[in-house]
Amino acid sequence: MGSRRLERSARRLLDRLHDQVGAGLVVAAAVPGLAAVVDQHAAAVRDILTTGVEAGAAVAGSVLLAGYAQGVLDHVREKGEQLRVPADAADWARADWFSMRLVAVCSLARNLRPGHPVGTTDELPSLA
Amino acid sequence: MTPGKGAVTLSVDFGQGLSNAWNSIATFVPKFVAFLVILLIGWIIAKVVAKVVDKVLERVGFDRVVERGGVKRMLANSKYDASDIIAKLLYYAILLITLQVAFGVWGPNPVSAVLTGIVAWLPRAVVAIVIVVVAGAIASAVKDLVTGALGSLSYGRLLGTLASVFIWGLGIIAALNQIGVATTVTTPVLITVLATIGGIAVVGVGGGLVRPMQSRWDRWLNRAEDEIPQAKASAEAYQRGREDAARTGARPAAHRATTGPATPPPMGT
Incomplete structure (x- = not known):
């Protein structure tokens, strides 16, 4: 992969996203139920990106994740809404679909090493 | 009768011619004396002024100032230094003015016309010299600066020389314009x-x-x-994200009940 420019901007977007909803990951680490939800979202996102993007396997995972997250964020914005990021652990338990989706993206991004395709990296933590 | 009358007229004419000659001599001699006196006084003034100026300039350190401009090197082979040259210039300038005044004694004549022209041109020559000296000083200062600043580069000296040559050129052209060498040249x-x-x-x-x-x-x-493939994949991922959000986000109430599994990947799986 010769070009790092897209990857770099994708990294930046994911970092911003992490600043926004990263708290959800921390909460999820402490609340098993929430962790399971995040994992399910993450699995869904991963499946969508591996099967729904042509040549997705050849492209850095961060680029795909960033594209996906941007799509979700833009959808929220175009509906004229703000992303309602939960404030504390109790709120996270009632977090809406968008927040959970974005937290899932963050968790996938965290497990990515730069340049790795999504499909092969992220071993889902077993739900057992 | 006729010859007598002729002789009379002749003698009268003769006398008048003589007196005319005397007249002109009588007017010429004082004029000539005045001419000589003016010349002498002018020459003395010129001598004195040249001496004084030379001394003053040397005292003031003019030579050292000019030296910085590299003029010293140009004068190295002549027997003058810069203050000598200024003094000489002043000397000849005063002589010229003296000559002009002296020839003015004779009324309008071609020689004084030429002299007037030269005298009128003198200030421009002085300005031209000043321009050259100043340009030289600036050029050598710039050369020092550039060479000092870029000394570590292999072409630093070359750049310094180029800059100084350029400034010299501008100065010389300005000086030439000043002394009236036509801009057409x-x-x-x-x-x-x-x-x-x-x-x-x-x-x-x-x-x-x-x-x-x-x-x-x-x-x-x-x-x-x-x-291109990256950008394409990114755009597709973006599209998936929007679709996904539109599909599931449209029924936000459902998300609690059906969290993860409720959002099966749209294609495949």
Whole structure:
């Protein structure tokens, strides 16, 4: 992969996203139920990106994740809404679909090493 | 009768001619004396002024100031130093003015017309000299600066020399314009020099840049080639994200009950 420019901007977007909803990951680490939800979202996102993007396997995972997250964020914005990021652990338990989706993206991004395709990296933590 | 009358008229004419001659001598001699006296006084004044100016300039340190401009080197082979030259110039200037005044005694005549022209031209010559001296000082200062600043570079000295030559050239052209060497001569010279420099820059720099530019283009094209699939995949992922959000986000109430599994991947699986 010769070009790092897209990857770099994708990294930046994911970092911003992490600043926004990263708290959800921390909460999820402490609340098993929430962790399971995040994992399910993450699995869904991963499946969508591996099967729904042509040549997705050849492209850095961060680029795909960033594209996906941007799509979700833009959808929220175009509906004229703000992303309602939960404030504390109790709120996270009632977090809406968008927040959970974005937290899932963050968790996938965290497990990515730069340049790795999504499909092969992220071993889902077993739900057992 | 006739011859007598003729003789009378002749003698009268003769006498008048003589008195005319005397007249003219009588008017010429004082004029000539005045002429000589003016010349003598002027010459003395010129001598004195030249001496005084030479002394004052040397006392003031004019030679040292001028030395910085590199004029000293130009004068190295002559027996004058800079203050001598200024003194000489003043000397001849005063002599010229004296001559002009002295010839003025004779009323309007070609010689004084020429002298008037030369005297009128003198201030411009002085300004021209000043311009050359100042330009020389600036040029050597710039050369020192550039050479000092870029001394570590292999071409630092060359750049310094170029800069000083350029400033010298500007100064000389300005001086030439000042003393009335027509701009029809100097401007084309200036343009020729600038055009030559431009041409050298275009061929040298441009020619040298052909290969780096080529490799840069290669790099850009390669990068674009690499980026296109990435950009395409990114756009597709973006589209998936929007679809996903639109599909599931449309029924927000459902998300609690059906969290993860409620959002099966749209295609595949």
